[in-house]
Amino acid sequence: DADVTQTPRNRITKTGKRIMLECSQTKGHDRMYWYRQDPGLGLRLIYYSFDVKDINKGEISDGYSVSRQAQAKFSLSLESAIPNQTALYFCATSDGTSGSETQYFGPGTRLLVL
Amino acid sequence: GQNIDQPTEMTATEGAIVQINCTYQTSGFNGLFWYQQHAGEAPTFLSYNVLDGLEEKGRFSSFLSRSKGYSYLLLKELQMKDSASYLCACSPWGKLQFGAGTQVVVTP
Secondary structure, X not given: OOOEEEEOOEEEEOOOOOEEEEEEEOOOOOEEEEEEEEOOOEEEEEEEEOOOOOXXXXXXXXXXXXXXXXXXXXXXXXXXXXXXXXXXXXXXXXXXXXXXXXXXXXXXXXEEEO | OOEEEOOOEXXXXXXXXXXXXXXXXXXXXXXXXXXXXXXXXXXXXXXXXXXXXXXXXXXXXXXXXOOOOEEEEEEOOOOHHHOEEEEEEEEEOOOOEXXXXXXXXXXX
């Protein structure tokens, strides 16, 4: 079984709809992250959480919110989707202990906003 | 803030060697990562350098010079399956800041 899973894998929605992307991990890591990837722009950090009670904005948090329901679960919500939020979204986890900042990525969610 | 630069695309022949350069300007530097990403798939970890010098791992090697803000990823004995995007990332304050990626195309 995959260590980091994301649901759904693909989603088509309409402008103005609220949607939630979910991420679960079995790695036992405290740190979780949400990124979006657009062609030519690389991966950009949306939100990150260093433990269950910690939520931090990344470089492009506008229009997004997150919830850390448990150590293993980190959800990303688009309150009112817009077309420029069409992108590939990745969740990632890391151990966070000294020397272990390597991040491990889920398979991604491809989102299309019409 | 962070600024990470790497070439957009490189082409090389199967069996050859390719070197992907990455320059960075960042505050709170705590290491340099390289990831491989095949089209439509998740990035996968390749290497991590925190000290100056060369780290070798099979066909892949990564080099870091902290004083110069410079790293490279060396891919030897290229195989067709190495065609992918290679992402350079800096690690400031427990987060990763990614470059836009270098698309490597391996030709027969």
